Amino acid sequence: MAAQRDGRTDKSEKLTLAQAVNHGLAQEMERDPNVLVMGEDVGVDGGVFRVTEGLMEKFGPDRVMDTPLAESAIVGAAIGLAVAGFRPVCEIQFTGFVYPALNQLFAHVARYRNRSRGRYPLPMVIRMPYGGGIHPPEHHSESYEALFAHTPGLKVVIPSTPSDAKGLITAAIRDDDPVIFMEPKRIYRAFREDVSSLEYTVPIGEAKIVSEGKDVTIIAYGAMVRVALEAQEALSRQNVLAEVIDLRTINPMDIKTVLGSAEKTGRVVVVHEAPRNAGLGAEIAALIQERAMLSLLAPIQRVCGFDSVFPFPRLEEHYLPTKERVMEAVQKTLDF
Amino acid sequence: MAAQRDGRTDKSEKLTLAQAVNHGLAQEMERDPNVLVMGEDVGVDGGVFRVTEGLMEKFGPDRVMDTPLAESAIVGAAIGLAVAGFRPVCEIQFTGFVYPALNQLFAHVARYRNRSRGRYPLPMVIRMPYGGGIHPPEHHSESYEALFAHTPGLKVVIPSTPSDAKGLITAAIRDDDPVIFMEPKRIYRAFREDVSSLEYTVPIGEAKIVSEGKDVTIIAYGAMVRVALEAQEALSRQNVLAEVIDLRTINPMDIKTVLGSAEKTGRVVVVHEAPRNAGLGAEIAALIQERAMLSLLAPIQRVCGFDSVFPFPRLEEHYLPTKERVMEAVQKTLDF
Amino acid sequence: MPVTIIHEAKTERLEILDRSGKADEALLPKLSSEEMANLYRLMVRMRRFDEKALTLQRQGRMGTWGSIRGQEACQAGLAVNLLKEDWLAPSFREHGVMISRGIPMRQVYAIWRGDERGHLFPEGVNCLPVSIPVASQLLHAAGLGLGLKLRGEKSAVAVGFAGDGASSEGDFHEALNFAGVFKSRTLFFIQNNQWAISLPFKKQTAAESIAQRAHGYGMPGMQVDGNDVLAVYAATKKALDHVRAGNGPYLLECLTYRMENHTTADDATRYRLADEIAYWKERDPIDRMRAFLVSKKLWNDQKEAALFEEVSAEVEAEVKALEAEPSAPATDIVDFMYKERPWFLEEQRALLAKEAR
Amino acid sequence: MPVTIIHEAKTERLEILDRSGKADEALLPKLSSEEMANLYRLMVRMRRFDEKALTLQRQGRMGTWGSIRGQEACQAGLAVNLLKEDWLAPSFREHGVMISRGIPMRQVYAIWRGDERGHLFPEGVNCLPVSIPVASQLLHAAGLGLGLKLRGEKSAVAVGFAGDGASSEGDFHEALNFAGVFKSRTLFFIQNNQWAISLPFKKQTAAESIAQRAHGYGMPGMQVDGNDVLAVYAATKKALDHVRAGNGPYLLECLTYRMENHTTADDATRYRLADEIAYWKERDPIDRMRAFLVSKKLWNDQKEAALFEEVSAEVEAEVKALEAEPSAPATDIVDFMYKERPWFLEEQRALLAKEAR
Numbered sequence A, B: 001m002a003a004q005r006d007g008r009t010d011k012s013e014k015l016t017l018a019q020a021v022n023h024g025l026a027q028e029m030e031r032d033p034n035v036l037v038m039g040e041d042v043g044v045d046g047g048v049f050r051v052t053e054g055l056m057e058k059f060g061p062d063r064v065m066d067t068p069l070a071e072s073a074i075v076g077a078a079i080g081l082a083v084a085g086f087r088p089v090c091e092i093q094f095t096g097f098v099y100p101a102l103n104q105l106f107a108h109v110a111r112y113r114n115r116s117r118g119r120y121p122l123p124m125v126i127r128m129p130y131g132g133g134i135h136p137p138e139h140h141s142e143s144y145e146a147l148f149a150h151t152p153g154l155k156v157v158i159p160s161t162p163s164d165a166k167g168l169i170t171a172a173i174r175d176d177d178p179v180i181f182m183e184p185k186r187i188y189r190a191f192r193e194d195v196s197s198l199e200y201t202v203p204i205g206e207a208k209i210v211s212e213g214k215d216v217t218i219i220a221y222g223a224m225v226r227v228a229l230e231a232q233e234a235l236s237r238q239n240v241l242a243e244v245i246d247l248r249t250i251n252p253m254d255i256k257t258v259l260g261s262a263e264k265t266g267r268v269v270v271v272h273e274a275p276r277n278a279g280l281g282a283e284i285a286a287l288i289q290e291r292a293m294l295s296l297l298a299p300i301q302r303v304c305g306f307d308s309v310f311p312f313p314r315l316e317e318h319y320l321p322t323k324e325r326v327m328e329a330v331q332k333t334l335d336f
Numbered sequence C, D: 001m002p003v004t005i006i007h008e009a010k011t012e013r014l015e016i017l018d019r020s021g022k023a024d025e026a027l028l029p030k031l032s033s034e035e036m037a038n039l040y041r042l043m044v045r046m047r048r049f050d051e052k053a054l055t056l057q058r059q060g061r062m063g064t065w066g067s068i069r070g071q072e073a074c075q076a077g078l079a080v081n082l083l084k085e086d087w088l089a090p091s092f093r094e095h096g097v098m099i100s101r102g103i104p105m106r107q108v109y110a111i112w113r114g115d116e117r118g119h120l121f122p123e124g125v126n127c128l129p130v131s132i133p134v135a136s137q138l139l140h141a142a143g144l145g146l147g148l149k150l151r152g153e154k155s156a157v158a159v160g161f162a163g164d165g166a167s168s169e170g171d172f173h174e175a176l177n178f179a180g181v182f183k184s185r186t187l188f189f190i191q192n193n194q195w196a197i198s199l200p201f202k203k204q205t206a207a208e209s210i211a212q213r214a215h216g217y218g219m220p221g222m223q224v225d226g227n228d229v230l231a232v233y234a235a236t237k238k239a240l241d242h243v244r245a246g247n248g249p250y251l252l253e254c255l256t257y258r259m260e261n262h263t264t265a266d267d268a269t270r271y272r273l274a275d276e277i278a279y280w281k282e283r284d285p286i287d288r289m290r291a292f293l294v295s296k297k298l299w300n301d302q303k304e305a306a307l308f309e310e311v312s313a314e315v316e317a318e319v320k321a322l323e324a325e326p327s328a329p330a331t332d333i334v335d336f337m338y339k340e341r342p343w344f345l346e347e348q349r350a351l352l353a354k355e356a357r
């Protein structure tokens, strides 16, 4: 498909989410020679999910760096590179392997601008596939976004569609603050979408109402947006009109959109894969009850992962939130 | 003071919180030769806060181990020691330095029982002083309890008084699951309390109503319990009777006590030092609105640290929750 | 005074069999014919076990599988030196040593088929569960080795496993340093298969070997030809003797080669050349040992056929048992988290139980 | 074939001045009289600066202070070899090199008095903020050194600082390995003051030195007498030349001694003997260099008195400026978190602003 936009030819293409991130990376690397990509297997191999495929061929090993197997080094060295004027995009191979980097992330990345009173902002992105759904070995299905959301100084972005993914990765790279960019691996290749070939950003901090409704609000992000939409569709057949919000940015959260919808529908269900205890759902519920209590017709419900270790593949399907669980939670808000 | 209890002489002593933990450690080491203490400067130096003072003299360097400066090693090696039948009590010098150990804590400590289908439970305690109030350099004032509370498989305990501290450290050591034991350094020596010389436990998972009231519930833990009590006292002079709950265990939380009080008063204020976003306060608010919404007379308020880095000492007083901020939040619930 | 040498170190490499299976007779370990043949048997058993898993995976009957093809000599050479009381802290590529230690094949298969129950090893098999975060398990081995020392053990040791990639992680360093300081009864057993997914060893570190790092921790270290089972046998024996005698930890690097993809989720043709694989195929640890045994008249086609039949039958029986096992109940997701279920897991369990009905 | 040596390594230690200030003339670096005296001046200035901080702390006018007493030679010997374009990644005990690089004393004081504004170093001073999590800043130096290389720098290097305790952290290892692989323009500058709070070096590691670890990362390493400013000068020059020439990173260990408590929050009498301190007092870097200069007729009592007066006046003036500075507004707590304040910080700022009224 080709269209004219601002005088530029837009050859939009059907892309998967993984490809869309790849296109965003390539375009930004093209545009800004300071953008670097680094991580385990991101170069010659093109990343274990192929998100950085072709970048090394195109930009060479000085801009696409296969690092030793050391997550703290990846993030810690990226700090030095950022101070030297680069804009590093680090890949952590799976969210379950980010822990060795948490010292660098929490003690430095999140704090450098503040510590240096603004002298050394760290324009860097830390990408990582997250979440369940691909039946892998242990540690490959983690959803630890709450840790990052709880850490002041980080921004946390989670796309749920190819076109958002490209716009958000572009925005993340251009952002002058560090952005944790979590990619829902379950939908890396689940579907394709028309994605513009032009440069564009999707603003960080803006949620999107992906389906309008008036009876209940379902708030989700990442792969759970699809689950929310499945529930919405099934509910609509029961004449329950659900509004589905894709948060897109976890921190800073788009409070306006969230509150606006909650006030409209009076019923809210939050869906995420991560464990429930002190997860993002808690923050959303706390904010809504704090600022829109009088609009609430029922308690805010949380449909989450269990407060357990993400199980090995044979039990994986029982762990992840399902359409049915979401519908049941919606029903609870209706029956209240 | 000496009293008879179960036929044993109880020579209770006025102890600080730091001393009470020390007594609990010593008593458990005496009782069970498998209890080990390990960490940076815990031996010859007795710990930078003197919590392990005298233990090396008493139990020798095989049971009180000064380790190299390596937090991942402390926790990781403790896993091996636990498998070998010991009950290690690790000290992390400050919560701000626990990040290098998070890989071992999140990927292994929290998961070992589950991964091994019960074969290798890890009866270990990870102690760490946390929170602000002592005007130290950066990274010495952190309150990262939400990270641990969000991680399934860990228990998280935070005492607020000397007598609870002794009973809780004893319970933590005897617990067959890993316990994160966070010690509010601000009140390590702030006051003394009669502490029994006998062995006793304070059950993990039970909150305590430290002051009964009917108008509003203030939920706190650690050093914030004192702030809550100050507010309660000031409020009582305004004829507002606040019920103050000391959670004592953050995970598993004592939902019964929390809900019971919320249902009674209809107004809740949660106080913690940690940043607000996705903090413990969110979980508490989410649970209460979910399970006691109809009792609520006002939105649950959160009085927290700012969503910023804990400041260097000269601005520290502005960061920490104060009696005034708690009172203001209470007023909000009354005015709603 | 002025310029003094404060430290000097040499790192050795041991090889016994050349690639054609000819031995350096002076270095031959004192093993009986049966023991020699047993090393070979163990390797063949590992390979059949591994090949079957790859087949199952292709058929959709197995999860992600990390093959040990090419590394059998490392694992067999070590396995026969282990005592029952020794402890293993395995990484994700230790199937060979695990099944040689008495863990039924079906349990290792079960783990990779996605069933935690595989980890419930038979009583008396001292083996920690598989650890996936690279290098992290070396600390468990350091701690276990210290625990054994504190218990006054005179023979038992802990063996910590890791790959070349793992040697770049901070935990590798912390584990070796910790064990050095506390004189842990720990053998650090590194299988340098020259690749960490797509990263070749020469990009993993600027050092020539991993073994030479030992000197930075005040412990002995050595490299061994990891495709030479007799050399691995001799080297692990020496290393274990050192540790068993209470002299502190030892770092042993087995230089080997990962013949297969990193795992079945990987496509190694993207980053390495067929030439290299061909080169290493000529150095196959099993072929080499067979040639040696044959040259010594310790092996023949008949024995080979019988062995093949025996291990094939075992493998098939194990797969059958594996696949006959019904899935665990969904409630297992929450049932092993704590000794006692807290209220929220009680609630969550009820949901799982309800859905199962 | 059989047993081959795959790696051999020697680690050297350099000393030039003995403890009485007598030099090994053959090794004396080619420095002018003025340059020699300047090294001494820098050290004396550091010491006055440090002593004043300790005094302020005792009077309740300073926060926790980590003294550099005894380590002045390390920091002066390095400082004079640095170029304006070089970058520093300091730990918490680098006050000496920081004030020698053009950071006003009052800014370093401000940091430790609890004021983030101290970190806003003058434009053109390439120095990262003080890093407290031990060893973590070595990775920043590795990354910076790589960045300088990628930028095609021909002179600038990054210097990463750490102590002996830091050498046990995983980040130490990851930093050196990373820098080795990428040939970062990084000097790893380790001040081994033999104590990490209460842990003596011999319990920190079973290795004899930190310098010898260099061989495990494929880079050169060296130990130097860190109480001998001429040796540090010569060693850092050699190390920096290596790095500047594009040969990759270098590990330099300065063996020195922490004369004071770990910080003012510490009581070192709990864990070390007066004897040891007395031993090292006789090896004081300043006394030693003064004796050398006097023996060379490059220094006398008059110069000493003038220098003392000069640095004392500077210190006093800096303290005055420091204490005249009013506190930052409380809103500073939230104002530097992001380029633009998100809504929640806007709300939180309003609270801080309201309370300030």
Ligand SMILES: Cc1ncc(C[n+]2csc(CCOP(=O)(O)OP(=O)(O)O)c2C)c(N)n1
Pocket: A040, A069, A093, A097, A100, C093, C132, C133, C134, C162, C163, C164, C165, C166, C167, C193, C195, C196, C197, C258, C262
């Ligand atoms: C901490 C961590 N980071 C990343 C991964 C993903 N990963 C799994 S195996 C592997 C490569 C391991 O290489 P090596 O240590 O050489 O072992 P090998 O696979 O060759 O046996 C990587 C990067 C992981 N498991 N753990």
Ligand SMILES: Cc1ncc(C[n+]2csc(CCOP(=O)(O)OP(=O)(O)O)c2C)c(N)n1
Pocket: B040, B069, B071, B093, B097, B100, D093, D132, D133, D134, D162, D163, D164, D165, D166, D167, D193, D195, D196, D197, D258, D262
């Ligand atoms: C990761 C981490 N753990 C613990 C601490 C607490 N701590 C501060 S300094 C120090 C000792 C540092 O020793 P060394 O590296 O030798 O430096 P020195 O203080 O001797 O200069 C410790 C344990 C810390 N700052 N960071």
Ligand SMILES: [Mg+2]
Pocket: C163, C164, C165, C191, C192, C193, C194, C195, C196, C197, C258
């Ligand atoms: Mg490998």
Ligand SMILES: [Mg+2]
Pocket: D163, D164, D165, D191, D192, D193, D194, D195, D196, D197, D258
């Ligand atoms: Mg030191």
